Amino acid sequence: xxxxxxxxxxxxxxxxxxxxxxxxxxxxxEAVAGYDIDPERLKIAAEKGLxxxxxxxxxxxxxxxxxxxxxxxxxxxxxxTCRALExxxxxxxxxxxxxxxxxxxxxxxxxxxxxxxxxxxxxxxxDGDFMRICRCIEEGAVGTPYMIxxxxxxxxxxxxMYNWRGMTDHGGGMLLDWGVHMLDQLLYLIKSPVKTVxxxxxxxxxEEVDDYSKVIIxxxxxxxAQMEVTTxxxxxxxxxxxxxxxxxxxxxxxxQPVKIRRIKEETTEVVKVPAYENHAKTFRDQRVHHxxxxxxxxxxxxxxxxxxxxxxxxxxxxxxxxxxxxVKPSEVMRVFRVIEAAFKxxxxxxxxRF
Numbered sequence: 001x002x003x004x005x006x007x008x009x010x011x012x013x014x015x016x017x018x019x020x021x022x023x024x025x026x027x028x029x030e031a032v033a034g035y036d037i038d039p040e041r042l043k044i045a046a047e048k049g050l051x052x053x054x055x056x057x058x059x060x061x062x063x064x065x066x067x068x069x070x071x072x073x074x075x076x077x078x079x080x081t082c083r084a085l086e087x088x089x090x091x092x093x094x095x096x097x098x099x100x101x102x103x104x105x106x107x108x109x110x111x112x113x114x115x116x117x118x119x120x121x122x123x124x125x126x127d128g129d130f131m132r133i134c135r136c137i138e139e140g141a142v143g144t145p146y147m148i149x150x151x152x153x154x155x156x157x158x159x160x161m162y163n164w165r166g167m168t169d170h171g172g173g174m175l176l177d178w179g180v181h182m183l184d185q186l187l188y189l190i191k192s193p194v195k196t197v198x199x200x201x202x203x204x205x206x207e208e209v210d211d212y213s214k215v216i217i218x219x220x221x222x223x224x225a226q227m228e229v230t231t232x233x234x235x236x237x238x239x240x241x242x243x244x245x246x247x248x249x250x251x252x253x254x255x256q257p258v259k260i261r262r263i264k265e266e267t268t269e270v271v272k273v274p275a276y277e278n279h280a281k282t283f284r285d286q287r288v289h290h291x292x293x294x295x296x297x298x299x300x301x302x303x304x305x306x307x308x309x310x311x312x313x314x315x316x317x318x319x320x321x322x323x324x325x326x327v328k329p330s331e332v333m334r335v336f337r338v339i340e341a342a343f344k345x346x347x348x349x350x351x352x353r354f
Contacts, residue, residue, distance in 0.1 A: 003029050003316055006065035006089070008056070008080050009072035010036040010045040013094060017308070018069055018121075019048055024309045028316045029067075035059040056080075060087040067117075067315070070094060073164040074171025078103035081118070082110045090117040092315065096180040099171050101336050108329045117318060122327045123308045124181040125188055129254035133240050134189060136249055136299045141260050143246025148189070149226045150182045150240060153233035159205040160231060166209055173209035174229050175201060175339060182227045183215065183335050192221035194334075197352045199342035205231065215342045249299065258299025265292035 005022055007014045014034070022029040034045040035053040042052040053059035060083065068084040070077055070093040078098050084091045091111070097120045098104040111118035124130065137145055164170040165177055187194075195218045202212040212230040219225070228237075240251040240258075247262035267290045272283040317323030341352040 001028060001316075001320055003067060003319055004065040005029050005031045005067050005069060006059065006062075007031060007034040007045075007050070007069045007071060008036075008059070008084065009070060009076075009094075010034045010038075010041040010050075010052075011071060014069060014071035015041070015045055015048055018071065021309045021312055027309050027312045029312050033059065033062065033064050056083070060084060060089070063088075066090060067092065067319075069121075074176065075099060075169060077171075078107055081107045085110045085114045085116050085118065088114070088116070090315075090319065092119050092121055092311075094121050095184075096171065096176045096336075096339075097332050098336070101333065101340055104329075104333055104336050108333070111329070117315070117325070118329055119315065119325055119327045120329075120332045121311060122181065122184045122332070123311045124185060125326065126308055126310045127185075127254065129239060129251055130185050132258050132300050133242065133249075133251065136258055136260065137189070137242065141247070141258075141297070141299065142242055142244030142249055142262060145223060145242050145244040147224045147226070147243040148186060148240075149228075149238075149242075150186055151227075151237055152178050152182065152229040152239075153236035154231065155233060155236045157230075157232040159211070161206050161209050161211055166206055168208050173206075174211050174231060175213040175215075175342065178229045179213050179215070179227060180335060180339065182229060183338055184331070186217070186225045186227060187334055187338065188331065190219055190221075190223055190225060192219040192223060194218075194338060194354045195220050196354065197338055197341035197345055198350075199345040201343065201346035213342070213346075215338070217338060247294065251299075260297040260299055261294050262297060263291055264295040266290060267292065 019031055022031045032051060034050040035056055036042050042054060046052045067090040070080045070091060072080055074096055077093050081091050081093050107118060161172055165172040197217055199215040201210045203210055204212050214228045217225045238250040238252050239254055242249050249258050249260040251258050269288050270285050271288050273286050275282050275284040314323055314326045318325045345352045
């Protein structure tokens with residue numbers, strides 16, 4: 001079954017990426033209409049074959065499609081999503097889903113009240129680098145992980161947030177733009193409840209929004225995750241680093257293979273060490289671990305399922321009653337709670353406890 005899509009906000013992401021995704025040969029969607037307040041964007045949408053609207057009420061009343069993509073600037077996500085849901089459409093909204101948890105909860109409540117699907121375009125769950133890291137962890141490449149580091153360090157970045165992404169009132173800033181993807185990946189990978197959040201968020205080149213963020217999360221299962229994102233890093237650090245009790249792995253960039261350094265030979269011995277009790281010298285047994293050698297391995301290559309078109313294929317499967325929704329609103333809310341905790345932590349210089 002082919003599902004028809006209407007688009008609110010005909011900017012570069014919608015008319016570029018999304019239109020290409022739904023027009024891929026294996027995606028059962030057809031983009032048929034677009035709404036925008038900018039005549040220039042509507043002209044481009046029409047050239048791409050969409051029926052265009054400059055009136056939102058007429059767009060929503062047309063009933064020419066069953067699902068709406070909301071791809072406006074972030075400050076309009078909540079309003080447009082709720083209006084489309086109340087008009088009887090399923091909705092996928094671009095990331096970040098909203099400006100805050102209150103808005104997101106309103107969107108979730110409206111979806112449930114209207115009985116319509118609501119999801120968020122967290123397409124980077126299908127990134128090849130992330131899927132390779134997940135595969136390595138699942139296969140026990142480094143044993144039990146205790147620390148996962150995720151970074152975006154562009155060595156040749158411009159150092160600036162552009163257009164509305166550089167405006168606070170439009171929901172701009174690096175944490176909401178890129179950090180929301182990175183946190184979504186980490187929290188999707190680590191299912192354990194969040195214990196604490198500590199962050200350092202800065203305005204290095206931008207006068208209005210953050211362009212550097214470091215967020216450190218601890219989990220109830222003992223794991224720690226660190227996310228760091230900036231617009232410019234003169235000396236980049238690895239895209240991924242995972243440390244476990246049997247070794248470690250890094251990926252220098254998303255185009256490079258995973259490099260694994262795993263324990264090959266090890267011994268354990270019991271030695272006696274001095275201890276002092278009641279002012280007398282005694283000896284106590286301690287177990288000492290020695291690592292004799294490591295083995296160097298390559299992780300899996302790029303896997304074919306690492307394809308952003310999978311977002312739409314999953315939604316089609318849900319609408320057809322054949323699949324479970326992958327990007328769930330409850331998971332998106334979990335990410336937003338961490339984001340709000342990160343802003344609070346940085347502003348007040350505290351560790352936020354969940």
